[in-house]
Amino acid sequence: MKTFEPIEIATNHDIKIELRTVYVVRGDKKDYFSVKSALNKLAYVRTQEQFNEEGKESNFPYKLVKQEDGTSHLCRGDMRPEFIERHVQVLEELKANFNRERKRENEIILLRKEYQKAKEKLLKVSNDLKNAEHEYRNLK
Template sequence: MCNKTKPVELATGHDIQVITREVYLVQPCGKSYFTEDAAINKYAHILASDEFSKLGKLTNEPDIETQLPDGTPALKRGAMLPEYIDRQADIYREIKQKLKDEKHILRLEKEWQKANSKFEDAREDAAIKYGRLQEAITSK
């Protein structure tokens, strides 16, 4: 017997449910994301950072020296540069367009397979009916 309920579901009277869903793993950083957009955004960030690193460009403004409330010195990360933000957005749009194209191709392949299957069925049906017609003509 295969019991599909998990202990957390039983303990909470099914108020918490374990649901299987897609998780997107971004390989360069080894992190997983629950939405496609979040994974693509992280990947665009990685690609933009690599690109800026290879060109020797900064991605952020210089760090700012500050103090914590207890007086301990600390560094506050500088804001991202507009040039970097624009490049990351461009990369994100490029990836989304590639993904849209891939999904369109897959949809067309499925449509073609369905149409081809109908065509093959019609061809077989036509062959059977042609055979019956020939039998009727010869037995006349």
């Protein structure tokens, strides 16, 4: 029996709590609900680590921007084209690895199903053979 959380009861079940797969990316404080977003963030983290090791800047320098009220504000510079290119490269490698693993997992599942079918067929043939032997002995 499911026990309802207070938020579910208070909102007349308009908010529902479900158990979901959550992807936690090492190097980030946020959780992700899709493979695509988790891989994208991991690619960003790995690319940033590579740039840090190489001593390269990933973004252009901060710029001073005047706001509407006349005050100045520092804005982070845009990402450098080299960083974006490396990010795309790392992301494609991660996607290829993920797809390879998913394909391997699907092959394992298919092999297990084939094994189960073959095992069931073997048991059926074995039982049929035992029954045939029993009938043969009874005919003598």
